Amino acid sequence: MKRRSFLAGAAAGTVGLAAARAPAIAQARTTKITYWCWSEHARGAQAVYPRFRERNPDIEVEILNLNPQEIQDKILVAMATGVGAPDVGLLIESRFPTYPPTGGLSEVTEHVAPREADFSPRLRTRLKHNNRYFGFPYIQNAAVMFYRQDYFAEKGITAPIDTWAQWVEAGKRVRDRQRNIYMHQVSPGAVGFANLTGYMEGAGVQLFDEAGKTVRQNRRAAEVMRFYFDLVRTHEISLLVTHNSPEHFVAIREGRLAALHSGNWGLDRLETEARADRGKWKVQPFPRWSADGPPAVGTWGGSVLVIPRQSRNQAAAAKWAQYLSSDVDAQVGLWQNGYGYPTSVRAQADARLREPQGFLGQSMYEASLQGREVNYFNLVADWPRVQIEMGRQIDAMFQGQKAPEQAWADFEAAMVRQYG
Amino acid sequence: MRARRAATAYLLILPFFAVFGLFWAGPIAASFLYSFTEWRGITPPSPVGLRNYENLLYDERFFTALGNTLWMAGLYVAIANTAALSLALALDSGWMRLRQFFRTAFFLPMTLSMVVAAVIFQLVYAGDIGLLAKLLAPLGIEIPALLRDPATAPYALVAMRVWRTTGYYAIIYLAGLQAISSELREAARLDGASELNVIRHVVLPGLKPVALFCIVLSTVSGLEMFDEPMVLTQGGPGDSTLTVVMFVYQQGFQFLQLGYAAAASYVLTVLIVLVSLVQRFWLRERGR
Known part of the structure; x- marks a missing residue:
């Protein structure tokens, strides 16, 4: 090979290599x-x-x-x-x-x-x-309540239902033992506490003060706990099943639930699990604890x-x-x-x-969130510990091992031992 | 020449020990040291002496977990090994047709991912919409939601584990059965032994090393039960399915008490070693 052709080849190679490297350098900048x-x-x-x-x-x-x-x-x-x-x-x-x-x-x-x-x-x-x-x-x-409009209409119930007391009464009408239909679902265990949070916060309950110390003699919390228990065991309007479990999804798909308590993101689950019931589901605010109380909900x-x-x-x-x-x-x-x-x-x-959501045929914001005040718990650092302890008490309560008031007292005692 | 051959052998087993040392022995030793510290993962651990072990002694939930683990593992070992041995004997018998098919079918659950298996079993056990409830309904039998009742949830978890692993142990037992000389069995039959006696006096003694292996393996696996409670019950209802490993997970990764979790895991390790040793000596004694 002549010197000139070698140099020309080398130069061409260098230019080629540089050109080939250019995108790589651009990519490296990403x-x-x-x-x-x-x-x-x-x-x-x-x-x-x-x-x-x-x-x-x-x-x-x-x-x-x-x-x-x-x-x-x-x-x-x-x-x-x-x-x-x-x-x-x-x-x-x-x-x-x-x-x-x-x-x-x-x-x-x-x-x-x-x-x-x-x-x-x-x-x-x-x-x-x-x-x-x-x-x-x-x-x-925020906690919201999705509901089956067709089930409500069948029983002459008009939504939105304002208070929990009215919800229970409507639930007694909706509950159908023959067709195995429940008003809504309630969860046991630690998952149950995640759901119960929405009820408690809506009632203005705090488990811990701002310094992270346990609120003692928490009568209002015990009352909400009793209400959660009564939904399943006394009024028998709620199905006891873990939230977002396959069993829960089957219950939704099979039309065994007339309502779904959830965060607003629950619509995403409904769109997946109850596709066939598009247009039948609507949403309303989480019921409040008294008609003259504030329009407060929990997270x-x-x-x-x-x-x-x-x-x-x-x-x-x-x-x-x-x-x-x-x-x-x-x-x-x-x-x-x-x-x-x-x-x-x-x-x-x-x-x-x-804007309205196609699945509901209404605006979720306007129907369930607008004008609601959102209450929230003061958190402590090891929240899973709180969830697990509460989950144990909820299980014991639903198993009939202790009354809701006792379950709450035991939970409170455990929290006092842990956080003072 | 001899030394060279020995060196080759050591060289061949070296990769295992290198990997074991790096990824197993190191962390095992480190976690032993962490068990004497208070450590939240990122901030430096502070030494606390034996405090974590002392606290375990007074931790009611740890003893609940320990009790659950022991009886659930015991039940699992008994059922899984009995079922696996029975299955292996059936697969080894002359009258069984489609042997290959059954071997594959029984092994199949082992290849399923735990999450898939858990979802299947959630639907099998689910209250009145569950498969089990629907199968039993025509017979007039009503069953509760098995995973929500503390009286039934541990059994439901054990049953699921048995379903998943029996095929695996059956294959090991089958390999052991096939290693037993058919002439020996034939000789026993010629001497007038019934089929049951052949199994009792020829097959089972011949299977002892395999049985030891399967029992120790299933015991260790039973004592380390975690996947099932984690996915299906999160240790509930009311701690009825809380196992030691589940307890360790909660303490370590949910409460960030990694030193305490390390101490609990060391108690479990000692327990596993002790149980394995007892099993080994027991089976050896019975073999004499």
């Missing part, structure tokens, strides 16, 4: 982050992601749909071991207070504090640890976005979390695609929230 979330949140995130990508072409988000309980545990394990954490994770709000004291979450005060006016005072307290923010507000859910879930400290893409992760948390279109998109109620006050005021 920061890829992972986001762990579950079912309806994954669907919501997928729906709002294209807009994020348009605005942030340099950030690619891998959205992973995992089991919600699994995410809570896996993030803890990842934080403890130092490997495997996502860049952004979604935590169940009641589990969140356990995480900041571990030191494994990034502080996000600089992103969240400037927009404090855009979310509720409750979240300002809940998302802070030592007066610093460690989570982004994401969605919050039903709620989630927080966090960035583990070990994420190597803190800036990109913060952009994604901030987008989901504060962008009005993103927050509305999460509502439209998974029925997660926005935490952003600006998004709550958006007209799109008032």
